[in-house]
Amino acid sequence: MSRGDRLLDLLEHLRGVEATTVEQIASELGVSPRTIHRDIGALRERGHPISGDAGPGGGVRYDGARGVTAVHLTLSEVVTVWLSARLSSAASDLPWSGAASSALSKMLASLPQTRARDLRALCRRVIVGPPSSPSISATAGRAPPELLRLFEQAFSVGTGLGFHYRDREGRETVRRVEPHGLLVHSPVWYVLARDIDKDEPRTFRMDRISRPRLLDDVQFRPSREVIESILCNDNRWKPLIGSWDRS
Amino acid sequence: MSRGDRLLDLLEHLRGVEATTVEQIASELGVSPRTIHRDIGALRERGHPISGDAGPGGGVRYDGARGVTAVHLTLSEVVTVWLSARLSSAASDLPWSGAASSALSKMLASLPQTRARDLRALCRRVIVGPPSSPSISATAGRAPPELLRLFEQAFSVGTGLGFHYRDREGRETVRRVEPHGLLVHSPVWYVLARDIDKDEPRTFRMDRISRPRLLDDVQFRPSREVIESILCNDNRWKPLIGSWDRS
DNA sequence: ACATTGATGACAGAATTTGTCAGGGTTACG
DNA sequence: CGTAACCCTGACAAATTCTGTCATCAATGT
Numbered sequence: 387m388s389r390g391d392r393l394l395d396l397l398e399h400l401r402g403v404e405a406t407t408v409e410q411i412a413s414e415l416g417v418s419p420r421t422i423h424r425d426i427g428a429l430r431e432r433g434h435p436i437s438g439d440a441g442p443g444g445g446v447r448y449d450g451a452r453g454v455t456a457v458h459l460t461l462s463e464v465v466t467v468w469l470s471a472r473l474s475s476a477a478s479d480l481p482w483s484g485a486a487s488s489a490l491s492k493m494l495a496s497l498p499q500t501r502a503r504d505l506r507a508l509c510r511r512v513i514v515g516p517p518s519s520p521s522i523s524a525t526a527g528r529a530p531p532e533l534l535r536l537f538e539q540a541f542s543v544g545t546g547l548g549f550h551y552r553d554r555e556g557r558e559t560v561r562r563v564e565p566h567g568l569l570v571h572s573p574v575w576y577v578l579a580r581d582i583d584k585d586e587p588r589t590f591r592m593d594r595i596s597r598p599r600l601l602d603d604v605q606f607r608p609s610r611e612v613i614e615s616i617l618c619n620d621n622r623w624k625p626l627i628g629s630w631d632r633s
Numbered sequence: 634m635s636r637g638d639r640l641l642d643l644l645e646h647l648r649g650v651e652a653t654t655v656e657q658i659a660s661e662l663g664v665s666p667r668t669i670h671r672d673i674g675a676l677r678e679r680g681h682p683i684s685g686d687a688g689p690g691g692g693v694r695y696d697g698a699r700g701v702t703a704v705h706l707t708l709s710e711v712v713t714v715w716l717s718a719r720l721s722s723a724a725s726d727l728p729w730s731g732a733a734s735s736a737l738s739k740m741l742a743s744l745p746q747t748r749a750r751d752l753r754a755l756c757r758r759v760i761v762g763p764p765s766s767p768s769i770s771a772t773a774g775r776a777p778p779e780l781l782r783l784f785e786q787a788f789s790v791g792t793g794l795g796f797h798y799r800d801r802e803g804r805e806t807v808r809r810v811e812p813h814g815l816l817v818h819s820p821v822w823y824v825l826a827r828d829i830d831k832d833e834p835r836t837f838r839m840d841r842i843s844r845p846r847l848l849d850d851v852q853f854r855p856s857r858e859v860i861e862s863i864l865c866n867d868n869r870w871k872p873l874i875g876s877w878d879r880s
Numbered sequence: 881a882c883a884t885t886g887a888t889g890a891c892a893g894a895a896t897t898t899g900t901c902a903g904g905g906t907t908a909c910g
Numbered sequence: 911c912g913t914a915a916c917c918c919t920g921a922c923a924a925a926t927t928c929t930g931t932c933a934t935c936a937a938t939g940t
Binding site: 388389407408409419420423424426427438439440441442443444445446 | 883884885886887888895896897
Binding site: 635636654655656667670671673674685686687688689690691692693 | 916928
């Protein structure tokens with residue numbers, strides 16, 4: 387194992403472990419303690435907060451909040467975690483809700499700036515409503531992951547979305563819309579959008595959408611007015627007004 | 634700059650940038666393009682999802698930049714996120730619950746093995762029950778973060794836990810217990826434990842625990858029998874039996 | 881005091897790294 | 911179709927670096 391590898395290993399190891407002695411690390415990585423000291427010194431010079439305690443019972447540890455380093459989460463995963471945290475802390479008043487929100491802000495903080503802005507914007511477009519009767523059929527409202535990705539892309543770039551929609555009576559129509567927001571009204575998900583052809587704000591249940599695709603030739607600017615008009619015109623969602631854009 | 638430093642720099646650089654060419658990186662880091670290719674190869678071998686596109690306009694990029702990478706989460710945050718995901722997917726049947734669980738497993742996968750095992754064991758000991766009436770006073774059941782850390786430590790090492798407990802009538806007693814599990818019965822949290830002095834399985838509400846401390850001289854082996862006996866003997870929690878150890 | 885553990889310096893031999901040269905692929909574009 | 915811009919990989923010798931050993935000093939708990 388080369389030094390570069392060992393440094394990365396050492397970093398992961400220190401971050402995940404409570405505390406260890408240099409000698410222990412050395413035997414685990416198969417090098418001499420002196421080398422570990424040198425490596426730790428290198429990491430320190432790079433700004434990593436590694437501290438060491440002398441004396442029996444001492445050892446070295448990574449001062450940063452010790453815990454888990456989450457590597458490479460996808461967009462769907464971040465949004466889901468974010469939604470889960472919001473939903474459960476709102477609905478059941480979990481302890482440690484502060485921990486959840488700090489976890490989320492850490493995730494957002496670690497993003498590239500442009501990316502973080504997009505994600506924040508996406509999150510702001512997702513409205514969490516109170517759960518309705520929880521005993522609706524289990525498969526209702528399921529949203530396939532690719533639909534979220536498509537929505538996210540459409541939303542951040544400002545591209546229209548086209549899909550086939552099956553309405554309450556089972557009639558299938560082809561729609562072209564500007565997606566402006568998502569509404570989570572568990573267990574049913576809705577797309578809040580402006581229907582381009584009818585020029586009207588409308589909501590579409592996600593489980594009735596099929597064959598979605600991006601409309602590259604349709605451009606629009608996301609606006610909250612469409613969402614507000616939908617929320618205000620439909621009595622079902624009046625209670626949500628005012629809550630849709632909090633954090 | 635040595636190779637180890639450069640690898641760490643390269644990783645941070647790739648994570649923060651949308652896409653670049655190898656040549657550009659090489660000139661920024663002051664080495665030859667061949668070296669950068671070698672470094673990228675090394676990072677790939679370590680499992681980093683770096684992809685490259687050939688052709689004009691191509692370049693290399695860190696695939697994780699599309700989401701979140703290298704977030705450092707504390708123990709409380711991980712457990713909270715994990716609980717949130719379980720709670721919300723169980724209670725309101727969220728779409729993308731698969732994404733949440735894959736996020737969690739990625740987090741766990743990035744841990745050192747011993748640490749991951751501990752955390753998994755901890756998560757298995759946390760039982761999620763259906764939320765009771767949601768309108769209990771908002772501060773009931775809050776668990777201070779340090780209590781979780783203490784519990785986690787006690788549980789993973791197999792050390793007893795001592796604390797002061799205020800029972801329903803307000804009487805304060807000193808307890809010594811073996812903690813075997815946590816029960817989340819929103820919004821109230823319970824410690825499922827065996828009372829050492831009385832030699833009886835018992836539950837303790839977290840918000841009635843004060844001045845917790847580890848009992849270094851008391852060792853025990855975590856067992857699910859204690860938890861099962863508690864769940865079976867108390868009619869309130871009969872519905873939970875069978876669900877307490879799923880993933 | 882004493883054992884344990886961290887931190888640092890010096891040095892020679894060993895191992896790795898680096899740049900150069902060379903080739904083989906893909907992809908976009910005119 | 912050919913060219914240019916890219917990524918990817920192999921080989922090799924020189925130069926750099928890394929590593930282990932030995933030694934010393936400081937801090938801490940028993």
